[in-house]
Amino acid sequence: MNKLTIALASAASLAIVACAEEPAENVAYEDAATADQMANAEAETGTVVEVAQGDETFSTLVSAVTAADLGATLSGDGPFTVFAPTNDAFAKIPEATLTELTTNDTETLGNILTYHVVAGNVDAATLLQAIEGAGADGYSIETVNGGTLTATVVDGNVVLTDAAGGTATVTATDVAASNGVIHVIDTVLMPQ
Incomplete structure (x- = not known):
């Protein structure tokens, strides 16, 4: 049972670390999307x-x-x-x-x-x-x-x-x- 608990804890830790890195990718994506939106807004300015x-x-x-x-x-x-x-x-x-x-x-x-x-x-x-x-x-x-x-x-x-x-x-x-x-x-x- 201890080996199973350690394996699950390790897997959970890896998942948490992996998830912690995802927002950085999303932030970059959101920044790119925001830049695109701003460029479109400027292009759409009357x-x-x-x-x-x-x-x-x-x-x-x-x-x-x-x-x-x-x-x-x-x-x-x-x-x-x-x-x-x-x-x-x-x-x-x-x-x-x-x-x-x-x-x-x-x-x-x-x-x-x-x-x-x-x-x-x-x-x-x-x-x-x-x-x-x-x-x-x-x-x-x-x-x-x-x-x-x-x-x-x-x-x-x-x-x-x-x-x-x-x-x-x-x-x-x-x-x-x-x-x-x-x-x-x-x-x-x-x-x-």
Whole structure:
């Protein structure tokens, strides 16, 4: 009986050791599966317009892009860097003004919206590096409408200053899109 018990104990020990090694193989497999899933997710990421459409906090921006007939442009190849105002940012604009822009003055609306777009894919790390290299006056960013924004770091936050002297704080960065990147801002920037 003792020989049987020892044999069973030995077999159980071998089984436990064998099982202990299996998770390492499974973890590697799971890591590979996760990497594949992440690659697929990146491949499935929509354009900057589609990403904004998928997030309710940008519903006013999406409506404005539609009113200004910029959807097709911002769904193009890019790459684009978009400083995207949230619904709360648009709420800072008087309702009558916003209604006028989205219904009757869509040319001005288009000018305002393209002031939030930069050619190229500028992630947060690249922007911070450019700001640090620019010195105290801040980093000048040329927008696709030909205007300029000035980026600085204030109390640890990236702040954009527009042509009218208004400021917007970047509240979230590096929202990936298939044709660029989105940085979320808390105020609508004005070209003049």
